[in-house]
Amino acid sequence: MVEKSIDTKTAILTIAKDLMRQLGYNAFSYADIAQQLNIKNAAIHYHYPAKEDLLLGVIDTYIEEYQHLGKQLIAAPISSLQKLSLFIEKYSVLIDQKSICIIGSVASDYNTLPKSVREKVLKLIDLVIDMVAQTLAEGRAKGELTFSEEPKTKSLLIMTNLAAGVQLARITGKKDFNEIVKALLDQIKK
Amino acid sequence: MVEKSIDTKTAILTIAKDLMRQLGYNAFSYADIAQQLNIKNAAIHYHYPAKEDLLLGVIDTYIEEYQHLGKQLIAAPISSLQKLSLFIEKYSVLIDQKSICIIGSVASDYNTLPKSVREKVLKLIDLVIDMVAQTLAEGRAKGELTFSEEPKTKSLLIMTNLAAGVQLARITGKKDFNEIVKALLDQIKK
DNA sequence: AATTATACTTATTAGTAAGTAAGTATTACT
DNA sequence: AGTAATACTTACTTACTAATAAGTATAATT
Numbered sequence: 003m004v005e006k007s008i009d010t011k012t013a014i015l016t017i018a019k020d021l022m023r024q025l026g027y028n029a030f031s032y033a034d035i036a037q038q039l040n041i042k043n044a045a046i047h048y049h050y051p052a053k054e055d056l057l058l059g060v061i062d063t064y065i066e067e068y069q070h071l072g073k074q075l076i077a078a079p080i081s082s083l084q085k086l087s088l089f090i091e092k093y094s095v096l097i098d099q100k101s102i103c104i105i106g107s108v109a110s111d112y113n114t115l116p117k118s119v120r121e122k123v124l125k126l127i128d129l130v131i132d133m134v135a136q137t138l139a140e141g142r143a144k145g146e147l148t149f150s151e152e153p154k155t156k157s158l159l160i161m162t163n164l165a166a167g168v169q170l171a172r173i174t175g176k177k178d179f180n181e182i183v184k185a186l187l188d189q190i191k192k
Numbered sequence: 193m194v195e196k197s198i199d200t201k202t203a204i205l206t207i208a209k210d211l212m213r214q215l216g217y218n219a220f221s222y223a224d225i226a227q228q229l230n231i232k233n234a235a236i237h238y239h240y241p242a243k244e245d246l247l248l249g250v251i252d253t254y255i256e257e258y259q260h261l262g263k264q265l266i267a268a269p270i271s272s273l274q275k276l277s278l279f280i281e282k283y284s285v286l287i288d289q290k291s292i293c294i295i296g297s298v299a300s301d302y303n304t305l306p307k308s309v310r311e312k313v314l315k316l317i318d319l320v321i322d323m324v325a326q327t328l329a330e331g332r333a334k335g336e337l338t339f340s341e342e343p344k345t346k347s348l349l350i351m352t353n354l355a356a357g358v359q360l361a362r363i364t365g366k367k368d369f370n371e372i373v374k375a376l377l378d379q380i381k382k
Numbered sequence: 383a384a385t386t387a388t389a390c391t392t393a394t395t396a397g398t399a400a401g402t403a404a405g406t407a408t409t410a411c412t
Numbered sequence: 413a414g415t416a417a418t419a420c421t422t423a424c425t426t427a428c429t430a431a432t433a434a435g436t437a438t439a440a441t442t
Contacts, residue, residue, distance in 0.1 A: 200389080200390085231390075231391090232390075232391055232392080234390080234391070234392080234393095235389075235390055235391075238388090238389065238390065239389090
């Protein structure tokens with residue numbers, strides 16, 4: 003059953019991704035995944051020997067996803083504001099899933115994570131911050147966006163608004179997140 | 193030994209506060225606290241029967257702290273910008289302790305927390321957001337600060353910058369946090 | 383002086399965590 | 413046809429986890 007095993011491996015990763023964002027690294031277990039897939043704990047260990055490997059796999063999918071998105075955005079025939087809105091929408095969706103973003107999840111558990119994971123997370127964060135910074139720089143160059151800070155600084159400001167925004171929304175509701183998004187779009191629009 | 197027991201109870205709370213911000217709710221154990229205080233696990237259960245009670249105690253100290261700070265700020269003969277800087281400094285200090293803010297910590301673990309804690313956290317968040325919003329409104333009224341958003345919205349923007357800023361700093365270093373703080377002070381200064 | 387409350391320790395329990403070793407069925411390779 | 417690799421399951425271990433019950437020493441109360 004070679005084919006089924008490949009499905010299982012990606013299915014494990016998909017569920018691990020959700021659990022990471024919903025519960026965090028220390029709050030989900032192999033049993034949670036096994037239950038959802040109707041397999042045994044040990045089957046997960048076959049594909050991902052240690053929990054560390056599982057988390058590395060999860061981070062890898064995000065790195066690939068954002069590398070892909072970055073390339074798509076460069077070529078896309080849409081305004082910089084639309085590109086940014088696309089990115090923001092990714093965060094908005096999380097709230098309905100009672101999830102936070104993977105970076106926030108990893109940051110909260112950071113002191114309990116193995117070194118290998120920490121290094122890979124750094125790579126992911128740089129990737130995302132640079133992608134937003136580039137979109138901002140491009141938008142300002144084209145006269146579509148306006149802001150006084152350096153693109154990377156503005157990227158940090160927006161990223162922290164979004165990351166903590168979804169965390170806050172978990173507790174106080176989506177209204178606060180929507181307010182944040184509206185305000186930051188108003189800031190750079192024009 | 194009545195006196196010593198009171199010390200123990202507050203000492204437990206102090207260590208629990210640190211562990212919450214450093215590791216999160218699910219990553220620290222009664223054993224971690226017992227070890228640091230040279231007492232037994234069961235001694236902690238004597239003062240805080242369940243982990244839920246311990247977390248409720250931690251949140252309570254923050255509610256008291258911020259209620260106290262709020263009253264102090266109203267009477268303080270300093271500028272609104274200085275009041276805000278005082279608040280920001282509280283976040284800056286966390287980074288050197290490899291900690292994140294309690295709200296971010298609780299938000300990340302939110303889906304695993306008992307209902308009683310969730311309700312108390314909501315109270316804490318409202319308290320902090322309102323405090324910052326009031327300081328902002330007062331500052332603008334006095335002509336010390338400038339911003340175009342509603343005070344509460346601007347409070348949300350600044351709070352999310354700070355909360356996610358310390359989380360980011362944990363991974364990428366304090367430089368990013370300092371950049372965020374500089375940028376948001378530049379925005380409202382004047 | 384006797385009783386009771388406080389603040390613990392010792393000892394234990396039931397449950398859950400990650401991880402492993404060995405066995406099994408299926409598929410691919412030679 | 414025989415061997416080896418793949419993808420598991422079964423069964424188990426070790427190491428915690430929060431939580432509890434029962435015992436003990438000290439201090440406060442009556």
